[in-house]
Amino acid sequence: MSKQRTSKQTAAKEAAGKQTPKPVPAQAASQAAAPNGSSDGPVDGSAGGSPTLELSRRRLLGTVGAAGAAGLVAGGAGGAVAVSAGQSDAPTALTTIGSTEVPFREERARHQAGITTPLQANGHLVAFDLAPGADRKTAAALLRRWSRTAEELMAGRTPDADTGVALDAGPSSLTVTFGLGHSFFDRTGLAKRRPVQLDPLPDFSADALDGERSNGDLWIQIGSDDALVAFHALRALQKDAAGSARLRWQMNGFNRTPGATAHPMTTRNLMGQIDGTNNPKPSDKDFDERIFVGRDAGQEWMRGGSYAVFRRIRMLLDDWEKRSPAEQEKVIGRRKSDGAPLTGGSENTPMRLDANGPDGLPVIPANAHARIAAPESNQGAAMLRRPFSFHDGFRDDGAPDAGLLFVCWQADPLRAFTQVQRKLDRGDALSRFLRHEASGLYAVPPAPAAGDYVGQALLER
Numbered sequence: 001m002s003k004q005r006t007s008k009q010t011a012a013k014e015a016a017g018k019q020t021p022k023p024v025p026a027q028a029a030s031q032a033a034a035p036n037g038s039s040d041g042p043v044d045g046s047a048g049g050s051p052t053l054e055l056s057r058r059r060l061l062g063t064v065g066a067a068g069a070a071g072l073v074a075g076g077a078g079g080a081v082a083v084s085a086g087q088s089d090a091p092t093a094l095t096t097i098g099s100t101e102v103p104f105r106e107e108r109a110r111h112q113a114g115i116t117t118p119l120q121a122n123g124h125l126v127a128f129d130l131a132p133g134a135d136r137k138t139a140a141a142l143l144r145r146w147s148r149t150a151e152e153l154m155a156g157r158t159p160d161a162d163t164g165v166a167l168d169a170g171p172s173s174l175t176v177t178f179g180l181g182h183s184f185f186d187r188t189g190l191a192k193r194r195p196v197q198l199d200p201l202p203d204f205s206a207d208a209l210d211g212e213r214s215n216g217d218l219w220i221q222i223g224s225d226d227a228l229v230a231f232h233a234l235r236a237l238q239k240d241a242a243g244s245a246r247l248r249w250q251m252n253g254f255n256r257t258p259g260a261t262a263h264p265m266t267t268r269n270l271m272g273q274i275d276g277t278n279n280p281k282p283s284d285k286d287f288d289e290r291i292f293v294g295r296d297a298g299q300e301w302m303r304g305g306s307y308a309v310f311r312r313i314r315m316l317l318d319d320w321e322k323r324s325p326a327e328q329e330k331v332i333g334r335r336k337s338d339g340a341p342l343t344g345g346s347e348n349t350p351m352r353l354d355a356n357g358p359d360g361l362p363v364i365p366a367n368a369h370a371r372i373a374a375p376e377s378n379q380g381a382a383m384l385r386r387p388f389s390f391h392d393g394f395r396d397d398g399a400p401d402a403g404l405l406f407v408c409w410q411a412d413p414l415r416a417f418t419q420v421q422r423k424l425d426r427g428d429a430l431s432r433f434l435r436h437e438a439s440g441l442y443a444v445p446p447a448p449a450a451g452d453y454v455g456q457a458l459l460e461r
């Protein structure tokens, strides 16, 4: 499918002395360490070659890739902004964003991209149902096509017969992550191999779920720091599905643009809160076992994979915005300005859940969202939250149809999302400002080996 790697281009790359685009080591580390913060992911370190070569997205951005890498090594995406402001020969932050490439498969970790990848500025979530009459073979062929397309696009390469939408842009941190829903296993005759972790989520009292915008046989999460690159990927994957699967639902989301803040920081949601602070960190010793399916898992094909829970959560912003900042802070248990716990310190200071104020009441209220959701209140249960905000216009009453496309990742949804949501559903001060309107639970297999496709170990073994 790709126009890439023509012999002319290969020769030019060799002449430029840089063959394989690699993540800059400092970047690879910060990418793993900051899933919620800046988009300081790995960059394409390739140097550009002859300007006369035919264009592809990778080649186009290769020219700035090395410069972008230099800026990033100097201090992350946000750091690159500062560097470029002070040094005349430094790259601009914008070229760095375009040239940043997230590998489809990591050398060591066998996880799909888009789980520990720093949040991108633009996201699409899309679910498909296999077409009537489609079987396991159809599903396998589709996942093979999708995996190939994802790998090409994430590397910044352009398909033949392309629309041209992303032609001038680099990989822009594009990630494409594939998941399988509960119904996928019935449709493909694989019900016996369905993991128990895919058992349907229970009903929660605050649910107002729309079935047509929930679930689905197949699920894709797309993220990119460029809106056109993200849309381009969505269209390419939709075209790949023609005849094999039909679109069930699709949603669009966004986050802070990298470089918009003076330094890399945790993003804010549409309620204005810093959201993502107390996420598990890849440096935590139990991170892998909490987020990824381990070696002892019964379902061998899921080892290294994860389970994604998706919820479209509309925020009742008209009600929320009537509350004073002090009231809003009590609802969460953290300061709005900097995300610090109400018990003091800065954003990353641990909450002191046992601290009482002069009135004898807990400083972090008993029904504060962060208290109720914290691992300390849930037998250690933890999930990696990686949401996108959404805004789909205004409702008939003028209220924004806006909120959070909440996506969280865990090795066991029953022990993580379900346990915490059960508790939030009962007594969370935030719940009265939220409506859960759509839901999904997906098995996200590990990244495939080179030449394989996502889910091959399930579909062919």
Ligand SMILES: C=CC1=C(C)c2cc3[nH]c(cc4nc(cc5[nH]c(cc1n2)c(C)c5CCC(=O)O)C(CCC(=O)O)=C4C)c(C)c3C=C
Binding pocket: 269, 271, 273, 274, 275, 276, 277, 278, 279, 311, 313, 315, 332, 334, 369, 370, 371, 373, 374, 375, 382, 383, 385, 403, 404, 406, 417, 420, 421, 424, 434
């Ligand atoms: C069931 C899981 C959760 C849902 C659903 C959820 C929705 C939701 N959360 C916010 C805003 C914030 N959440 C924060 C912390 C937090 N939330 C969850 C879980 C769910 N949130 C957890 C596990 C945590 C971490 C708790 C801890 O360990 O301290 C925070 C505080 C900052 C942070 O740590 O991220 C905010 C703010 C919204 C707006 C929302 C639905 C729209």
Ligand SMILES: [Fe+2]
Binding pocket: 369, 373
């Ligand atoms: Fe939360």
